[in-house]
Amino acid sequence: MRKKSLFTACALCLLLAVGCSANAPQSQTSTDTSSLTQESKEAVPEQSSTTETNYESFLGDWSLKVSIDEELYLITELDTYYGSTGISIKEIKNNQVKGTIYSIPGAPSYRESNVDFEGDIVDGKLTASYKDEGWLYSGSINLTFGTNEITANITRDKSDETSLWGIPEGTFTFLRPIDTETVILSEDENNRLKTFLSAVTEEMIQPFEEGALTDEMIINFVGLNLGMGSIDGSEFGDDIKSGADIVFNESVMNSLAVRYFGTEIKESKSTDTVTYNNGYYSIPALGGVVAYPIVQMLMADKGNADRYYAIVNYMRETPEEGIYLEYQYFITMQKENENYIIKSIKKISDPMILNC
Numbered sequence: 001m002r003k004k005s006l007f008t009a010c011a012l013c014l015l016l017a018v019g020c021s022a023n024a025p026q027s028q029t030s031t032d033t034s035s036l037t038q039e040s041k042e043a044v045p046e047q048s049s050t051t052e053t054n055y056e057s058f059l060g061d062w063s064l065k066v067s068i069d070e071e072l073y074l075i076t077e078l079d080t081y082y083g084s085t086g087i088s089i090k091e092i093k094n095n096q097v098k099g100t101i102y103s104i105p106g107a108p109s110y111r112e113s114n115v116d117f118e119g120d121i122v123d124g125k126l127t128a129s130y131k132d133e134g135w136l137y138s139g140s141i142n143l144t145f146g147t148n149e150i151t152a153n154i155t156r157d158k159s160d161e162t163s164l165w166g167i168p169e170g171t172f173t174f175l176r177p178i179d180t181e182t183v184i185l186s187e188d189e190n191n192r193l194k195t196f197l198s199a200v201t202e203e204m205i206q207p208f209e210e211g212a213l214t215d216e217m218i219i220n221f222v223g224l225n226l227g228m229g230s231i232d233g234s235e236f237g238d239d240i241k242s243g244a245d246i247v248f249n250e251s252v253m254n255s256l257a258v259r260y261f262g263t264e265i266k267e268s269k270s271t272d273t274v275t276y277n278n279g280y281y282s283i284p285a286l287g288g289v290v291a292y293p294i295v296q297m298l299m300a301d302k303g304n305a306d307r308y309y310a311i312v313n314y315m316r317e318t319p320e321e322g323i324y325l326e327y328q329y330f331i332t333m334q335k336e337n338e339n340y341i342i343k344s345i346k347k348i349s350d351p352m353i354l355n356c
Contacts, residue, residue, distance in 0.1 A: 055092050055121055055145060062087040062150050062174035068349050072330060075309060077180040077299050079104070081352055085167070087143075087150060087174050095121040101130070101141065101154070103167045113166045117141050135166040150174045180299040180309065190295060196340060197293040197312055199225050199260065202327065202347075204290070210332065210344040213261060216271050219281070222256045223274035227286040231256065247282045262334065262341035291316045291326045296354050306335040311354065325351060 102114035119128035301307035328351035
């Protein structure tokens with residue numbers, strides 16, 4: 001009975017409200033909620049004006065992004081060579097952050113510097129002061145927490161003496177490092193990998209980003225390698241015809257495309273190097289000498305199963321100059337069924353000599 005009375009009262013209130021609104025100006029669109037009962041207010045969920053961000057995803061290490069050979073500087077196994085500048089977010093609790101910014105130059109310096117900071121994240125940003133007790137300077141840090149990156153603006157306070165060492169000053173972007181470990185190859189494994197990589201010289205295929213490999217690039221790669229004899233085609237028997245031209249069918253093309261790149265040709269076609277006609281590819285028999293590979297270092301990605309990175313020297317030998325380094329590649333590979341396939345090739349702008 002009490003519920004029925006309450007319902008009747010509410011209905012009367014609504015009728016009165018409608019009657020009053022009929023005499024209100026038409027431009028009045030807002031609703032007065034001050035007369036709502038406490039029970040009605042509690043029934044209406046509160047709308048948050050901002051979305052809560054889970055900043056705990058930023059816990060851990062972040063490495064400096066560079067403009068040249070970016071991926072190499074993210075490889076943790078190369079920190080000894082390149083050095084390391086980064087941010088370590090050690091604790092985040094209720095948007096309160098504790099962390100460290102560090103800088104360790106590469107060989108032969110190793111003059112390490114690190115400064116601690118702490119502060120609150122407000123609207124995705126943090127401002128904190130710091131003091132380097134080792135190199136005797138201080139300053140401020142402004143961090144912006146973005147999508148898969150942290151942007152840092154680091155400044156130093158003015159002082160009578162300027163420290164030559166310490167964390168860098170300026171605006172920088174930090175990305176997640178690629179946590180890796182060195183793979184020790186047996187002699188047999190090393191020889192098999194060198195044979196595999198001997199086909200990916202720059203004469204056969206140009207460097208490419210992951211996901212950017214095209215049919216034309218693969219067709220040229222297979223054709224040039226068979227034309228030069230860099231890939232032994234004897235396993236394919238009569239599917240390859242040798243003469244003034246090297247002629248082979250689509251099955252050979254796709255078998256080698258899958259072996260090296262893990263994908264078949266989507267559309268058989270002629271290119272500027274290889275001719276295609278009625279199910280067969282052909283290329284003139286070629287001659288010449290190309291560079292040969294030496295695997296300087298192979299690293300496994302600890303956070304990405306079966307992902308590998310190789311630092312490969314491509315060497316050339318001439319009577320005048322002897323043996324010399326022609327170029328150096330950073331090759332990303334995926335291991336499938338104990339065999340590697342190539343995902344990307346990058347030419348290292350400043351080749352490194354590693355003692356490994």
